[in-house]
Amino acid sequence: MQSSRSTDVEGSVPIGGLRFDRGTLLLEGIPDALARRLPGVMWDPRVGSFRAPAWQYRQIVQELELCGAGFPDRVMPRAPAPDGRWLEIELRPYQQAALTAWELAGRRGIVALPTGSGKTRVAVAALAQLGQRALCLVPTRVLLAQWVKELSHWYAGLVGCFGDGERRVEPLTVCTFESARRHAARLGALFDVLVVDEAHHFGACLQDEALEMLTARFRLGLTATPPTESAQALRLSELLGPVVYQASIDDLAGTYLADYDLVVLRVHLNREEQQRYEREAAAFRSFYRAFRRMAPEASWAELVRAGMRSFAGRQALAAWRESQRMVAFPSAKRRALSELLMQHQARRTLIFTPNNQTAYEVSREHLVMPLTCDIQRAERDDALGRFRRGELRTLVSSRVLNEGLDVPDADVAIVVGGALGEREHIQRIGRLLRPRPGKRAIVYELVVAGTAEVRAAGRRRRSLVSHVTRGSCV
Numbered sequence: 001m002q003s004s005r006s007t008d009v010e011g012s013v014p015i016g017g018l019r020f021d022r023g024t025l026l027l028e029g030i031p032d033a034l035a036r037r038l039p040g041v042m043w044d045p046r047v048g049s050f051r052a053p054a055w056q057y058r059q060i061v062q063e064l065e066l067c068g069a070g071f072p073d074r075v076m077p078r079a080p081a082p083d084g085r086w087l088e089i090e091l092r093p094y095q096q097a098a099l100t101a102w103e104l105a106g107r108r109g110i111v112a113l114p115t116g117s118g119k120t121r122v123a124v125a126a127l128a129q130l131g132q133r134a135l136c137l138v139p140t141r142v143l144l145a146q147w148v149k150e151l152s153h154w155y156a157g158l159v160g161c162f163g164d165g166e167r168r169v170e171p172l173t174v175c176t177f178e179s180a181r182r183h184a185a186r187l188g189a190l191f192d193v194l195v196v197d198e199a200h201h202f203g204a205c206l207q208d209e210a211l212e213m214l215t216a217r218f219r220l221g222l223t224a225t226p227p228t229e230s231a232q233a234l235r236l237s238e239l240l241g242p243v244v245y246q247a248s249i250d251d252l253a254g255t256y257l258a259d260y261d262l263v264v265l266r267v268h269l270n271r272e273e274q275q276r277y278e279r280e281a282a283a284f285r286s287f288y289r290a291f292r293r294m295a296p297e298a299s300w301a302e303l304v305r306a307g308m309r310s311f312a313g314r315q316a317l318a319a320w321r322e323s324q325r326m327v328a329f330p331s332a333k334r335r336a337l338s339e340l341l342m343q344h345q346a347r348r349t350l351i352f353t354p355n356n357q358t359a360y361e362v363s364r365e366h367l368v369m370p371l372t373c374d375i376q377r378a379e380r381d382d383a384l385g386r387f388r389r390g391e392l393r394t395l396v397s398s399r400v401l402n403e404g405l406d407v408p409d410a411d412v413a414i415v416v417g418g419a420l421g422e423r424e425h426i427q428r429i430g431r432l433l434r435p436r437p438g439k440r441a442i443v444y445e446l447v448v449a450g451t452a453e454v455r456a457a458g459r460r461r462r463s464l465v466s467h468v469t470r471g472s473c474v
Contacts, residue, residue: 017072020189023213057215082171084157086128098245108241110221119222134193147174184213203236211239260441267332280323287316327448347411351396354417371397415445
């Protein structure tokens, strides 16, 4: 298994070298005894060398230095650092505390701050302070454009954009998650610093490859909702570092975020709707209980896979989807939404729906501008600009407004329904918390009594308690 170029650690013949190869590291000519001491290193018989994941570059280099093993490091190309001038960045006390905590953790870790509290500003300050080549990863094309704009405000040099049809790489570059994963062979060894916005998307899926194939030594994750499930949290800690700083909505509300009230409005299906709902729910419940008896610890994804294998299972899943559709926007929610829009017609209002179909229904009924994944950037930016100027008073969205997007000031949110659980709920509430003197926002959540929505709403409120204890709930 040992290459002919290898030698003992104490020998005089230099080790072949360390280089980047298609999202991995090749350790050429390294002795077996030393390789076994390095993290993640495995023998690759195809090339006759040891290989390791690119994300462990920093740990491997540190271990080799501790061993006193002289070797050529050919991983990072000799590329210029960002040479543009940074404007002076003023941080709020909690933002400075977050940046300091990240630095003390060896510049690896996750900063968890509520939506609207300025997580991006912390990352910009970190990049300005380091002055090294940096890659910023974002989940969507919307955030790609927003991050390029934000960095260009603070940094006088060129900002690269990789994604949404662009392939422009600069010492300071913003890239989508998917583009990073697809083009790791090109991007993997070009950057010293990695910033990951909405970092909670990682740690439990194929998408993790985007972080695994990058050699960046310094890593900063940003999120409003860090994962609590132990396996995902552990994996994210490996790829980015642990949570080094966390502040809740309650910590910042009233000073840096606006106070708000949460009002839960319970509505009822009419007799026909209730009968149809109970029929569909019962059809799914029978399959669900039988599956749980056989696999009590199985995940929802495992339940769906099991259901798709049989005709009865597919019927049960179809019944579940129909029951969800029926509570998404029944007649009672339509009436409640109309009344709330009339009551708050002078205030800027965001309407959140569980899916695009409901968003378009709301848009047609109330002549409200929809913001969905189907809306192109120019039209979306125009709508947000008109909302900011007060020309539009109301916007409706299913998921586009959930994460990261810089939404102009709003006072009222009406949550018609949700699809993604507690994390989605916290992010949506955060859309309203941009402070201004005397502001107190209000969030209405419409819940259909006697359905699974009641339990889901309860879970969301319990989760919210860990983020905020202000406000009222009726």
